[in-house]
Amino acid sequence: MPKNTETQAVGYRCSGIIKDADGAAIAGTTITLVGTTKKTMSDEKGFFLLTDIPAKTYQLQVRHLGHEPQLITLDFGKHKDIELSITLASESGQLETVYITSKSVNREIAERPVLTQVVNTKIVQDQPTTLVELLNRTAGIRVRQTGGLGSSSNVMINGFQNRSIRYFKDGIPMDYLGSGFDISLVPVNMLERVEVYKGVLPPLLGSDALGGALNLVTRQTTNQVLSASYEVGSFNTHRASLNLFHKSKTQHHFIGTDAFYNYSDNDYQANVNVIEPNTGTTYATRAPLFHNGFKNYYAEIFGGVSDTRWADELRIGLTAFGIDKQINYGASMNQAIGAATNHQDALVPTVRYQKSLFDKRLSIDQFATVNTLHSNRVDTAKGQYNWLGEFTPSDSRLGELVTRGTLAKLHFNYYTSRTHLHYKLNGRHDVDFNAVLTGFSRKGADPLGQRFASGEDVLSARAHYDKQILGLGLTSTLLQQKLTNQLVLRYYRYSTQATDADYQGNALTHENNNNRWGVAEALKYTLTEQSFLRLSMETALRLPEQDELFGDGDRKLTNFDLKPERSLNANLGFRTTFHQKHSLEINTFYRITHDMILQLPYNFLFSQSQNIDNVRGIGFEADGEVSLLPWLKATGNFTYQDQRVFDTGNPSMEHSRLRNTPYFFSNFSLNGSFHKIFSQQDRLQVYWFYLFVRQYYLDALPKDKEPDGFLGLWGSAKIDAQNIIPDQQLHTIGFTYTPAFHALTIGLQVKNVWNKAVYDNFRIQNPGRSIFLKLSYSFNEQ
Template identity: 50%
Template sequence: MRAFSFSDFRQRASTLLVLLTMLTSVNVIATNSVAQARFEGKVVDSDGPVAFASVFIKEIGKGVLTNEVGEFSFSEIPDGKYTVTISAIGYTPQILNVTIPAKRLAVTLQSVDHQLDEIVVEGKSDTQLAIESPIKSAVIDTKVSARMPSTMIELMNRSAGVRVRQSGGLGSNTSIILNGFQDRSIRYFRDGIPMDYLGGGYNFALVPVNQLERLEIYKGVLPVSLGGDALGGGVNMVTRRSATKSLDASYEIASFNTHRATLNLYYPDTARRFFIGAETFFNYSDNDYSVTPETFHKKVKLFHAQFEHYYGEVFGGVRNTSWADELRVGLAGFWMFRENQNGPRMTEVFGKFTSEQYSVVPTLRYKKTFLNKKISLDQFLEANTIRVNQVDTVKGFYEWDGSFTPSESVNGETSSTGSLAKIDFSYMTSRTYVSYQVHPAHKLEANFVYVANKRVGVDPFGQTFTTSGRDILSIAAKYNKMVASIGLESFFFNERLTNTLIAKYYRFDVEAVDATYQGDEVDRSIVAERYGIGDAIKFTLNDNSFVRVGAELATRLPEQDELFGDGNFHVSNLELIPERSTNVNVGYLFTSKGKKTALEVNAFYRRTKNLIKNVPYNLIFNRYENVDNVRGIGFETDVTVILLPWLKANGNFTYQDFRLFDTGNDLLEDSRLRNTPYFYANLGLQGNAKHLLGKNDVLEAYWFFSFVREYYFAPIAKEFEPDSFLGLWGRAKINAPNLIPDQTIHTTGFTYYPFDQNFAIGVQMKNVFDAKVYDNFKIQNAGRSFHLKLTYTLK
């Protein structure tokens, strides 16, 4: 293995270099573009300042709320003419024409006996609207952490009810555990679009934090606009969008020869009718951290875990025309290379096995409103092929210390025959979303998602049908999935009560060739369909609190790689059937006046049949099986307190008691769901200081603590669990190999702005005390690491 160098970076990052060449011209355009100014003012009534009034600028779609003394401000608004709406509950809204740059604006609102709710809502951010939705979601505002050298995995792990399984360092396989559900029970979206078509090239583990506007984590019922077949929730990654010309770049260097870079460009014309842009990022790491494998009993460095990844997308389009509110055409591409140090567990070690994945992805998105904005259409289309290559041809065996023993009797590490697999996964994705405002208090929504997938490949060393001798991969396997959703959102009692009723239809069909026990070919054609229903209710108690309840009969269809395998460590299983689950969520949210204290409490119940789990198939391979029936309850709480004007504290914990039933095994009946943490907690402190070394500098410092209670790699009888209350302390009465021990992680760092908010220096130390950290299959993760991140933004 050869270490990564900056010369390698220059040679390999062809996509990034092309975009960097564009930077010169864009920078000139930005430098000579329309001047930008600060726009500020104050809102009062006859008695004094009006706090939390909405100030909304129509042309750029930006809104803010006034502070406790009625003041507001916008930064970096391009010079020009704008329509500004000022509104507040109980007042007549004012619509003003303002030319920027402008003098400080003073507005006096007149009180009325009624309110215009739709104008008040317009002033709220998308993040706030998601938080206050009847459908339970945890919203991670990534703008707060964009300058930190943090990962999306870390931000998610600091949220109540969420844990991320990561089977190694940067670029390793990841999955989310969300209120007891995990793996494919959770669906993933990018800007509301199911993102299976991007394969491993774009996911929350690889996307740098500053590439996203926010991360929405839905628990239970999914909004109609997402339209997925999730069993227990979904994750929607909302990419960053700018209303003005902008450039954002960052570079991070860290332990284990880790490098991460981003570059974002956006340029609209002065009339804001035409736009072009680019989003790119790069990840590299040797991942050569130290581990102590259970089968080796010595501390060694990983020697075959290098990861390299590039993603780039260029896009352009038009908006605000007579025939389109927005038409966006994009062309994305990614390439990913991974050295595989071990399989799904750390019981075996590889020294030469590698895998590669790449694709070019054209996309089209069209948005338009009709009938005075009563009807809204959002259409997305894409078609691409993901190519996966894997090389496993070494004649011999490696040990964890890197030593090699030659053997002519084998031709590979993952199997005795080896592999030179080349597999194509072809995708076509169509998503159509329509909404109709039938009444001011009622909105109909419909979403139709169709995915067509085909897998075909070749492997001269791979498995063949015994009778014909044909390569199993060479015979095309086809998979089509359709999810149709319809929903009705209604408001009652002056919008104090909101109800969202959702019905869904699921269908998938498979055409493939399977093998009998004797190895003969058998044509298989499988069709399955299901129905689902869900409802979410939110009742506003007062201006500071509300309760919400959600219930759903959910279905999750098997995915193509669960049925066919992934051409790597997961083998096929065409006998899988859809998962079914009954889910209930109940929650309460309180925010004090002045927003100095926030409290959220949630409880949830799950009863799931035929849960699809990734389980060991033999010593090397895994496969997905309908293995578990699970039921249980959970509880989570999250508290944020502003202790001082410059100091904020946050804490949360999650307890979930999910157990197997109808197992047919008296020893395992009522045992905990394996590979699933049942208690975890987080604490955090964040502070800031100004004018340390200059009149404009700012220092933001933080400390985060994470704890995960011990849990079990394999099911154990309930009688062997700790005897303490809820099992929160003490030790299980089982052998160590089945136990994933208590884990505590401390992270500390700071972000320094030496001049202004445009340039930031982020420094972070993760796992301060070098604690041992494991994933759900007891694969050891990295210990202590150091990170430096530089970020620059130009608008």
């Protein structure tokens, strides 16, 4: 009786990677060995594997929605395994004069009329790379941190910075999460991508951003997923993440969790000035930071229903997070802090409902949350420390940060409601309506804190903040789909009420109501299939945030006199790709901003948000990618931005650069990919990143004191070096190795290879050379 050749397990294998035209991995691709029962799907890295294939010739069918299917002939000979790299082209079809084109999600977002850049976190998810480092490799973006892991971060996009840049999590403003989902904490492998908006925001993002926004898009999946990572590195740093997702057999119910943990002693070496306790003399030395530890946890459990008659998706979540931070310095590194600590925690319920109606012409997306964030600060050292950790007791003071000390406990109550409606008028016009309603109140107590003249605790006086942002957008496709126009009208309103005290304990009451209108226009014109131009302009308003007005109960002081920022912004850009391997993008911007809000040092311990009267900014950036060899890719970008104050009333400082703001920075990288290193199925990626930041200045510098070189790009400033944040050059090298068992990946990275002194926001020193090892495991049940 003849044998069934298909059931003969002779051990031949077929494996490969599925990619789109942009080189991004395609998950969920169906791979079928025609004429057999062997079938599989690609995982999140685009990898697939078929085993136990008998020796004969087959047709391999590769299919994914939105891409052209492929049929590949495979001839399995004796002892012959086959490894493939398959690129799926976007699917296109033609019916008379109607053209249908499908692109990858990342490319579709990057080609919107508004200036958008997509940071693909998937390609680095196995590297021990932070999101801050990844963003700093992106043209037009500079993220500055006040130290190591867990330190505060300040994002700058095209010259705008601080709260002029808004943050979103899956399209929802992130204020309700406090510092729990900060970009310096969230691991890259928890994200699908980061959408960077420069200037004008699309109507689906409701915010009063002036300079742009970051939208952190969490991992999207419809499969059963188990993903985990653990990272260990210098300064006793430990980082872990866990992602679980399960969907029922009916595909109508799901449950999952996203969680991460961070810990670091942050005891890296820094250049400091030590005060000798006995003599009071000061000398410069290099010492490890000694009270700079940080740890946090974040966990979200969610569940819901999907694909039912009454809901495309209803998702209910509960998020818990906690942060513990030791404080080693204030707004600058002029004085050491050796005992003060800060704690923050919250329990956050959320609900999100999505539904499409009327043959999917109308879509509804509703999000809501009400939660309370708790913050505790302890400062009771009764003396002061120097940078060697030596303590000098003092009977005249209770604390280090403030003489009277603090045991402040604060409670921040938030509510957020976001409603987004999208309606397709016809094949050429879409309408979006977006409404974001947010509210905030703060109340607390501090037995050591300031008192009103009546004896009442100042923190016991409640502070209120309410804000409403309404947006209406019309997107039109014209001129046979060559021209896309997006018109957005926004309404801003906020009201505040708070009470503070002066040094004599007199009550200072603050009440304010303000409302304004803004309008934005974005155009994109397609030149060829691979290139386009886009232009955007807006008049926008940025309302002061609650922590800028009321402080944060920590080291940020109140400023009731803050006025909203007003700005006129324009962007012009060009992008092209050629041979599907190379790309070039060039963008320019122009800004005029009045009453710009900047966070500035109030003294060496505290900071305060203040208005800068008039700022004019112009700049340009370029970003390119080239495939040098089939296995080697090079990328590079640079950014120049000239932000200057005007109409200052001070002739010596007229047209000086904006203080504490980098004006030129660039990146270059090489990435190599290799296969079959130690086995037929393993993969190795090696990389090198280079970052350069041109010197900039802590305080405003007269224009005639700037370097004489072209655009200030070389030469030296004619001032005291203490006011200069010097040129900085950072090198990072590393590799990731994926063995034949593709669920596991090993990543090793060396940051700041040459151990250079790295300074950031207000000359605060960041870590030197450090080494990190990351293990990642991912299992997807198809």
